[in-house]
Amino acid sequence: MSEFLEVLTHARRFKAAVKDLSLEELQDLAAKLNKIIEEREAAVEEEQAAMADRIAKIEEIRKQMAEVGLSLDDLGNVPAKAAPKKRAPRPAKYKIVVDGETITWTGQGRMPKVFKAKLDKGASMDDFLI
Numbered sequence: 348m349s350e351f352l353e354v355l356t357h358a359r360r361f362k363a364a365v366k367d368l369s370l371e372e373l374q375d376l377a378a379k380l381n382k383i384i385e386e387r388e389a390a391v392e393e394e395q396a397a398m399a400d401r402i403a404k405i406e407e408i409r410k411q412m413a414e415v416g417l418s419l420d421d422l423g424n425v426p427a428k429a430a431p432k433k434r435a436p437r438p439a440k441y442k443i444v445v446d447g448e449t450i451t452w453t454g455q456g457r458m459p460k461v462f463k464a465k466l467d468k469g470a471s472m473d474d475f476l477i
Contacts, residue, residue: 441475451477 354360439451445461452459
């Protein structure tokens with residue numbers, strides 16, 4: 348792509364690159380380039396208008412702050428909103444002891460293999476209630 352830009356931005360190289368094009372092809376190329384330029388100008392104008400609106404809103408807020416007697420330093424002392432606390436983990440609902448190891452389960456999510464194996468052998472979940 349950089350070679351393309353070098354040809355496009357260097358007058359002699361650009362002229363040599365388009366010398367084989369007919370007049371209609373050159374006019375078509377110019378029309379396409381003009382369309383791209385117009386689109387880019389419109390985008391820049393939109394961006395500048397948005398920035399002007401933003402600056403106007405900032406100035407309006409500054410005036411309101413001045414009327415009330417606030418400064419930017421006053422805003423720095425406002426405590427930040429605390430992050431929401433994590434909820435406590437769910438308490439275990441079922442418990443089983445296998446080889447001296449206690450395994451608990453809340454009853455939600457995937458069932459541990461130990462519980463599944465005992466259920467397959469005919470046990471009931473009520474047998475494991477805490």
